[in-house]
Amino acid sequence: MFSALRLGRSSLWLVLLLLVPACSGGGGGDGDGGENGTGGDSLKGQQVEVTATWSGVDQERFSAVLDLFEERTGAKVKFTSSGPDMAAFLTSRLDGGEAPDVALLPQARLLGELAGRGALQPLPQAAADLVDRNYDPVWQDMGSANGQLYGVWFKAANKSTLWFNPAVLEAAGVKPPSTWEELQAAATALAADGIAPVSVGGADGWTLTDWFENVYLRTAGTTAYIDLTRHHLAWDDATVVEALQTLAEVFRPQWLAGGAQGARQTDFATSVANVLADPPKAGFVLEANPPDAGPNAGLVDFPAIDGSPPSVVVGGDAAVLLADTPGGRALVEFLATPEAAEVWAARGGFTSPNKNVDAAAYPTDAERRAFQALVGTQVVRFDMSDQQPVAFGAHPDQGLWPLLQEYLAKPAAAAHVAAGLERTASNIFEP
Numbered sequence: 001m002f003s004a005l006r007l008g009r010s011s012l013w014l015v016l017l018l019l020v021p022a023c024s025g026g027g028g029g030d031g032d033g034g035e036n037g038t039g040g041d042s043l044k045g046q047q048v049e050v051t052a053t054w055s056g057v058d059q060e061r062f063s064a065v066l067d068l069f070e071e072r073t074g075a076k077v078k079f080t081s082s083g084p085d086m087a088a089f090l091t092s093r094l095d096g097g098e099a100p101d102v103a104l105l106p107q108a109r110l111l112g113e114l115a116g117r118g119a120l121q122p123l124p125q126a127a128a129d130l131v132d133r134n135y136d137p138v139w140q141d142m143g144s145a146n147g148q149l150y151g152v153w154f155k156a157a158n159k160s161t162l163w164f165n166p167a168v169l170e171a172a173g174v175k176p177p178s179t180w181e182e183l184q185a186a187a188t189a190l191a192a193d194g195i196a197p198v199s200v201g202g203a204d205g206w207t208l209t210d211w212f213e214n215v216y217l218r219t220a221g222t223t224a225y226i227d228l229t230r231h232h233l234a235w236d237d238a239t240v241v242e243a244l245q246t247l248a249e250v251f252r253p254q255w256l257a258g259g260a261q262g263a264r265q266t267d268f269a270t271s272v273a274n275v276l277a278d279p280p281k282a283g284f285v286l287e288a289n290p291p292d293a294g295p296n297a298g299l300v301d302f303p304a305i306d307g308s309p310p311s312v313v314v315g316g317d318a319a320v321l322l323a324d325t326p327g328g329r330a331l332v333e334f335l336a337t338p339e340a341a342e343v344w345a346a347r348g349g350f351t352s353p354n355k356n357v358d359a360a361a362y363p364t365d366a367e368r369r370a371f372q373a374l375v376g377t378q379v380v381r382f383d384m385s386d387q388q389p390v391a392f393g394a395h396p397d398q399g400l401w402p403l404l405q406e407y408l409a410k411p412a413a414a415a416h417v418a419a420g421l422e423r424t425a426s427n428i429f430e431p
Helices: 009-019 055-073 086-094 108-117 127-136 138-143 166-171 181-190 206-220 222-229 238-248 257-266 268-276 327-333 336-344 365-376 400-409 415-429
Strands: 047-052 076-081 103-105 152-158 161-166 195-201 283-287 298-301 309-320 379-382
Touching: 009 076, 009 222, 047 055, 047 086, 047 327, 055 309, 055 336, 086 103, 086 108, 103 108, 103 138, 103 152, 103 327, 108 283, 108 309, 127 138, 127 257, 127 327, 138 152, 138 400, 152 365, 161 166, 161 268, 161 365, 166 181, 181 283, 206 222, 206 238, 206 309, 206 379, 206 400, 222 283, 222 309, 222 379, 238 309, 238 415, 257 400, 268 283, 309 327, 309 365, 400 415
Parallel strands: 047 076, 047 103, 195 283, 309 379
Antiparallel strands: 103 309, 152 309, 161 283, 161 298
16 A cells, blocks of 8 residues: 656657557557557547646646547546645555546656556557657656656656746846856845745645755755665755755745745745736746746746756646556557647646647647757756655655745754754655
8 A cells, every 4th residue: 555739740750650559569469469459440439547646727727638648549638637646546446346448647666666566567569659658758757667658748747946926037137047146146136126026825735845846956966865865865865955045035034925934834836926917926936837937927947056957847747547548558659749748738737748749739838948948958866756755755744745834934954954854754764
């Protein structure tokens, strides 16, 4: 048990895919390439169930992707929202012998846990071939467990982007920063112009983990990032203290929208509105995919620290196959195509790690920039907290979330917070 349309080169390719039945691969099946295909009415009369955590706008936009799949295959897709706790939802369905055909998992760790339980089917060969063609090796690695490919990373979040309102920066005579020193200089100018430099949604602890992870990756490097993720490096290590002290250079109470206590009580949606709404209340917000950022929102890559190389911290949702059915195999194959991603990309609030998606599908310059940074950066690391036990990385009462909230209120207490993180980690991670 575990816890919480455009026509062009790729469209032409998909037409060919849909005319040629796909062969079943490692996921099992008869392998004859018959009913396993994704073309014409090969799946007419069949129902496919897919689950994801999405609701509201995200569910509506994903439904447009599923509509295209239905149109091209004849299948009928039932979408079931898992709610925020995908692990608990799938545990119940698997234990009851009613697994959905496909799930989009929001955590890399959950993919590994499910694979270890034997609950996942390896990707069919046709889907695996598409992943090899359309995704860089880092995404293939993150979709694998024990050397076997299980996941198609359909939706990604570039968590290394600072969003801003260009009019605010222009009024203060500020240019988008590319280095940590430039960010501090920009913050100084914004504060002098009477606007809070930084908006932080501290009431949602995961926003603070994103800030920390970006700073840690740039100050400690990729090897230490991996070691800390796995608790092969202690959380009171000097590299953690250094990263917290560096972050404190921007998390100054006088630079935070609402001050330290106000930032602690601000939820994520409000933190974004503080920057992108009219009138704006702050200069910068760390964000991945604002669903309605608007055409004038600005975006800049998370700044380099002491000459650190371009790096991206990512989150995402990986499509996995739980039931070895023709419909399930066809759906994960479809989700590995550029065309599937472009349906949602055109609607906004979405970034695909599929490098062959046409950047023109994205409706704004900022979203195109986020996509190009995601697929064009060599140093890509998955969100640290999403790879850790939920009790440490995503729990409201212990571990990273409350201790980083404490740090937000008192950013000078870096060593104290690091010591608390190590005490908690020592009790949660396996020895």
